Amino acid sequence: MIQLYNTLTNKKEDFTPIEPGHVTMYVCGPTVYNYIHIGNARSAIAFDTIRRYFEYSGFKVKYVSNFTDVDDKIIAASKKLKISPREVADKFIDAFYEDTESLNIKRATLNPRVMDTMFDIIEFIKVLVAKKYAYESQGDVYYRARKFMNYGELSGQSVDELELGASERVSSDEIKKKEDPLDFALWKAAKKNEIFWESPWGNGRPGWHIECSVMATKFLGDTIDIHAGGQDLEFPHHENEIAQSEAKTGKKFANYWLHNGFVTIGDDEVKMSKSLGNFITVHDLIKEVNPRILRFFMATTQYRRPIKYSQANLEDAAANLKKLQVSISNARYRLEDAKEAEIDSEMYKYFEQQKLAFKQAMDDDFNVQNAITVVYALAKKLNVYSSKKQVEKNTLKLFIESLVEQLSIFGVNLDNSKDVNVDATYIEGLIQQRNDARKNKDFQKSDQIRELLKEKGIVLEDTAQGTRWKKDE
Incomplete structure (x- = not known):
């Protein structure tokens, strides 16, 4: 049974989907005005x-x-x-797909x-106005936060604490428009020379929070299994989403x-963010760092821990990634001289236990740190097995399949054949x-061939079982 930590209840809970065998999952995406930084990538990867x-x-x-x-x-x-704003968005949406693809992040089912x-x-806001949860003021529309009885439950704050914080953030002009400092904007009146849409309250554009409520319920239903995002979205964004929806x-x-x-970044481990100017974009970083390593x-x-x-x-x-790659490469190389035989019962039992240990780690709120430790142990055992004088083909294949399958959950593909662009x-x-x-003791020619391959990014390894090659990372 998968258990996950529910921020709403502040405890781990068994995951029970609304529809058996299916998961509906909404994850807050980026504001597309720039390239994503690695803080944004962390959420997408997690x-x-x-x-x-x-x-x-x-x-x-x-x-x-x-x-x-x-x-x-x-x-x-x-x-x-x-x-135009749409052209800005188009440019950075294309960049988002390019950067996330390099990180082997699967595309969402939908990116509305x-x-x-x-x-x-607009239709969603009209319902909230009709139900008296929202009101129009000078072309803006605000949500009556205090009217929603559970406001503050997700972030664990009282209405009084939230009101104090809101009064410190809101400008005097906005205070004049609101019935209560705690109220938040659903619709904003258009400013001069800015993009706008027509609405019953005049020309304008939506507030930030309303969009996710609308898109989540439109594409996943009134109640969804999982809503996810960064810790910085707990309040006010997710709190407001709950209230609206x-x-x-x-x-x-x-x-x-x-x-x-x-x-976080630096010795003082400050949160990385665009507002603080201490960010590194994925677009720039992957020019210097192999995206698979990132x-x-x-x-x-x-996922809940800081990085x-x-x-x-x-x-x-x-x-660590290179050790895993070497382990798999060694095993693939030994397939050439491996004998045909049934998998030993003790070895088969080991694989079952290893798979169970991996599952137990991941079932515990997706504890990837414990899960990767299980993977490292599998790779270590594979190294010992691959070094034996005689190895068995089906056992090697099961080792490789297990490692590749479990690493794929981390989004890491260690298929050597896909990395090599040479014949x-x-x-x-x-x-x-x-x-x-080498047999003819022509070591000069031997070294020349090694250097030629090295220039092409191919590294040779001389082993007791012969010479093997791999692409240099």
Whole structure:
């Protein structure tokens, strides 16, 4: 039974889907005015890993993640770049797909956009106004937060605490428009020379929080299994989503709330964010760092824990990933001289126990740190087995299949054949020439062939079982 930590109840709970065998999952997506930074990538990687584990466990997952394609930052970028807000969004949505694909993040089932959901947003707000949960004021529409009885439950704050915080954040002009400092905007009146849509309250555009309520319920239903996002979205974004959605539908909005920890940077471990200017974009980083290493680095930290970004931590991830790659490469090489035989019963029992240990770790709120420890132990045992004088083909295949399958849940593909862009026949031919040169004690030619392959990114390893090759990371 999969257990997950529900932020709404502050405890681990057994996961029981609304529809057996299916998971509906909504994850808050990026505001597309710039390239995503690795803090944004952390959230996408964390919930992609969770999605992959649900699918590994036999569930069909409908995964919806939005694009916020109209807001103040996009309008500012539009003016700076001298293109329309939609063109800004299009540019950075394309960049988002490019960057996330490099990190082997599966595309969402749907990526709805605010601009394409405007009719639904306006209709949603109209219902809240009709139910007296919202009111119009000078072209803006505000939600009466205090009217929603459970307001503050997700973030664990009292209405008085929230009111104090709101009064400190809200400008004097906005205070004059509101009935209560705690109220938040559903619709904003258009400013001069800014993009707008027509509505019953005048020309304007939606507030930030309303879009996710609309898109989640439109594409996944009034009640969804899992709503997820970064810890910084707990309040006010997710708190407001609950208030809006449940006031409109009269039903529970999401059964489980998952929040990932921050990416921190520097000795003082400050949260990485665009507002603080201490961010590194994925677009720039993957020019210097193998994206598979970045994926592995982030996917192997439990989603609720913070991740400290540093060069040293990246290098540790690279070293661990290389060990796994070598383990699989060694096993594939030994397949050539492995004998045909049935898998030993004791070995088969080991594989069953290993798979169970992996599942127990992941079932415990997706504890990837414990799960990867189980994977490392599997790779270590494979190394010992591969070094034996005589190995058995089916056992090697089961080792490889187990490692590849479990690593795929972390979004890591260690299929060596997909990394090599050189003709394998050509490489094997050069290796044979080198072997012949060594037999004839022509070490100069042998070294020349090694250097030639090295220039092509191919590393040779001389072992007791012969010469093997791999692509250099």
